[in-house]
Amino acid sequence: MITNTEIAHRGNQFPNQIVDFHRENDRVYFTTQNGVILEITVLRDSALRFRYATEHVFEPDFSYAIADDVSLGYNVLEVTEGPPEYVLTTAKLIVYVKKDNLKVEITDLDGNMISEEENGFHWEENFAYGGNVVKMSKVTQQAESFYGMGDKASHINLKGKRVNNWVTDQYAYHKDQEPLYKSIPFYLGLHNDLAYGIFFDNSFSTYFDFAQEKRNVTSFWADGGEMNYYFFYGPKMSQVVEAYTDLTGVPELPPLWALGFHQSKWSYYPEKQVMEIAKKFRDLKLPCDAIYLDIDYMEGFRCFTWNNRRFPNPKKMVEKLEAMGMKTVTMIDPGIKIDRDYWVYQQAMENDFFCKRADGPHFKGKVWPGECKFPDFTNPEVREWWAGLYKEMIADIGVHGVWNDMNEPAIMDVPTKTANLDMRHDYDGHPCSHRKAHNVYGMQMVRATYDGLKKFSFPKRPFVLTRAAYAGTQRYCATWTGDNVATWEHLWIANVQAQRMCMSGYSFIGTDIGGFAEQPNGELFARWVQLGIFHPFCRVHSSGDHGDQEPWSFGDEITDIVRKYLELRYELLPYLYTMFYKYIQDGLPMLQSLVFYDQADPQTHFRTDEFLFGEQILIVPVQESNVLGRRLYLPRGEWYNYWTDEFHHGGTEKYVECPLDTIPMFIKAGSMIPKYPVQQYVGEKKLEELRIDVYYVEGQENSTVYEDQQDGYDYKKGRFSLRKFRLRGKDGELIIQQFKDGSFMTPYENIRMTFHGLPFKIGMIELDNEKVNYNKVQYSDDNTIVVHKDFTELHLVGI
Structure with missing residues (x-):
């Protein structure tokens, strides 16, 4: 790794005085x-792009990270010139560009400093590879904190840390280990209650130093390419993440079953074992929607093949699993076995689709099948071919989802763990070496997989999972955090990584519940399930080397605890589905770290444990063994203990009891939490009513419930149901208004509301401005009433 100290002594070059200025529309x-x-470039009034060229020459402007449908447009752009600097003014920002050295300062319209450069842009020639090492250094503001950066296994606040983005197969990684499986070079800075973000869109190996080497300097640099970064101003963190997510994109809605519980192992085989596992889930009434087949379903680990001894009739097996409500997800890796009799290898060779070394021959590397060659997924022709390979698996056999693993790409028995840096890539018509393409290789593989599944799954929605990712990969698939370990430290890491990924624009995230390597005991497994059911992607996966890791593997007590939380996951599916809808519509992270939830409260800036599941449910994982109680920080506001309905004022630390079967959970006062009945799998039961838990607040709170057909694309034609509720509580009464959008007719007719924390006994009920008797709304003593789903106003008055 290049250090800043080394950089200072290796011939850095800096811009000197400005000799020319001109404007072209938004640039x-x-x-x-x-x-x-x-x-x-002014993208929006609060979003700017900074791009530097040396020797008067820009590189071709191309990026895999940027979405096709970015929201662009600004209201104001004025440029003035003074003796020391040029001044650019938008409706939100003022940018100062110094005439003598090109350094940049950015303030808000009130003159508050947001970002200022220390050495600013500088560079040096890369003597080993050619081109430049490009660098940027900025002043670290007083009490500044840093967040984001994808899957880093570090404290949620990166102040004092240095990280490296180089997508790496990091088996059994540990806390603070660098680099890991993802390259998401985006961070948020927060100081003086002002939030901003920087996305360094450079696919080479990049480095970020968050005031580690020098307390007052934050810097980032890359081993090649351009200094090309985007600046987003809030001042709220939510505004920054929304702008970054808009730039890099969001996925389509997944099928609802993809948000259920999934079970995986390396590996379930033969077919008899797969069916036994599925049957035991049903016999024990443990909700589950998907079972995964790892590499042992293949013939000699050859992708797109089946081992006919282990799986003599895969189509029939998939159909039997589907009849049980169990979807099938299969693994596909990038390495294609060198075998002249193997049809995938033959096609790739005939069409010249494999990556080549700089001196001409194909690159070869050892993976599970032995010696392999690797398709160049940065070539659009290769992606189209790869997408077509899924026809038999998806359209003919009926597999429901695909899992791309080892796509860093991981190479065995070499110290670098990956392909040689001289490997060549098309890079969509911008030929380059693996130094530039490495971090996007897995992204482009999963992009091709997504295209194939979208085509062959139609009219159903595709489900794709990836291990490796670059910024923007969230457009195509879910992801998980790689080969973790069954330790309490990794339970802490899993919590932090999921929060950080959501803050980095990638919300469809989960971890291998229970740990991939080694074997958890029952206590650790139970605590991990309690955390994992509150991650958007929820899957148990293990190496299988140290024992079984199904929910029933640890005795009846743990099985009962796991069942309790899987049932809670399925009850909360409409809440989770609504979270996903808001993520797509507004770029809102599905999990919110406390600092994201309330950045103005300095008590949140270094909290790692607690997080918001959506916007209204606070989760406090238990992350140590033999714990029956723990302290937590309750954010400012008013909260109800989910298990006891006890009311709490926030902004303070609390102690809560948490025996093994309990994870502390708190509901924001005023929330309306939608629930479905417990199902063994999505679609098992016809929904006869929507349940909503209503939590009283003195004041106002808004809640939303999004629903559609749970699969397919009719929702894009307006066939969805969006219920927006406004709850207003005041002395002796409670009013709930409903505003509905969309043409989807939900299968249920009624909404069953259960009221929590009502400070009065209900004396009168008005429905749509008409007084009604208790029988009409089925009022019961537990403060539950039933109303028609299309009501517009419900008014409760106390005695």
Whole structure:
């Protein structure tokens, strides 16, 4: 790794005085005497792009990270010139560009400093590979904190840390280990209650130093490519993440079954074992929607093949599983076995689809099948071919989802764990070496997989899972955090990684519940399930080397606890589905760290444990053994203990009891939490009513419930149901208003509301401005009433 100290002694070059300036619509250009050009693009009033060229030449402007449907447009762009600097003003920001050295400062309209450069942009020639090492250093503001950066296994606040983005197969990684499986070079800075974000869109190996080497300097650099970064201003963290997520994109809605519980292992085989596992889930009434087949379902680990001795009739097996409500998900890796009799290998060779070394021959690397070659997924022709390979698996056999693993790409028995850096790539018509393409290789593989599943799963929605990712990969698939370990430390890591990924624009995230490597005991497994059911992607997966890791593997007590939480997951599916809808519509992270939830409260800036599941449920995982109680920080506001209905004022630390069968949970006062009945799998039961838990607040709170057909694309034609509720509580009364959008007719007719924390006994009920008797709304002593789903106003008055 290159250190800043080394950089300082290796011939850094810096821009000098500006000699030319001009503007082209939304872009302004500054050219220095020594050939540096700074291009500033105004995307929005609060979003800017900074791009630097040396020797007067920009590289071709191409990125895999940027979505096709980015929201662009600004209200104001004024440029003025003074003796020391140029000044760019938008409706939200003021940018100062120094004439003598091209350094940049950014303030808000009130003059509050948001970002200022220390050395600013500088570079040095890369003597080993050619091109430049490009660098940027900024002043660390007083009490500044840093968040984001994808799957880093570090404290949620990265202040004082240095990280490296180089997608790596990091088996059994540990806390603070670098690098890991993802490259998401995006961070949020927070100081003086002002939040901003920087996305360094550079696919080479990148480094970020968050005031580690120098307390007052934050820097980032790359081993090649351009200094090309996007700046987003809040001032709220939610506004920054929304802008970054809009830039890099969001996925389509997944099928609802993809949000259920999934069971996996390396590996379930033969067919008899797969069916026994599925049957035991049903016999023990443990809800589950999917079972996974790891590499042992293949013939000699050859992708797109089946081992006919272990799985003599895969189509029939998939059909039998589906009849039990169990979807089948299969693994596909990028390495294609070198075998002249293997049809996938033959096609790739005939069409010249494999990656080549700089000196001409194909790159070869050892993976599970032995010696393999690797398709160049940065070539659009290769992606189209790869997508077509899924026809038999998806359209003919009926597999429901695909899991792309080892796509860093992981290579065995070499110290680098990956392909040689001289491997060549098409890079969508911008030929380059693996130094540039490495971090996007897995992304482009899973993109091709997604295209194939979308085509062959139609009219159903695809489900795809990836291990490796670059910024923007969230458009195509879910992801998980790789080969973790069955330890309490990794339970802590799993919690932090999921929060961090959501803050980095990638919300469809989960971990291997229970740990992939080694074997958890029953206590650790139970605590991990309690955390994992509150992650958007929920899957148990293990290596199988140290024993079984199904919910029933640890005795009846643990099985009962796991069942309790799986049932809770399925009850909360409409809440979770609504979270996903808000993520897609508004870029809102599905999990919210406490600092994201309330950045103005300095008590939240270093909290790692607690997080918001959606916007209204606070989760406090138990992350140590032999714990029957723990302290927690309750954010500002008013909260109800989910298990006891006890009311709490926030903004303070609390002690709560948490025996092994309990994870502390709190509901934000005023929330309306939708629930479905417990099902063994999505679609098992016809929904006869929607249950909503209503938590009283003195004041106002808004809640939302999104529903559609749970699969397919009719929702894009307006066939969805969006219920927006406004709850207003005041002395002696409670009013709930409903505003409905969409043309989807939900299968249920009624909504059953259970009221929590009502400070009065209900004396009168008005429904749509008409007084009704208790029988009409089926009022019961537990403060439950039933109303028609299309009501517009419910008014409860106390005696």
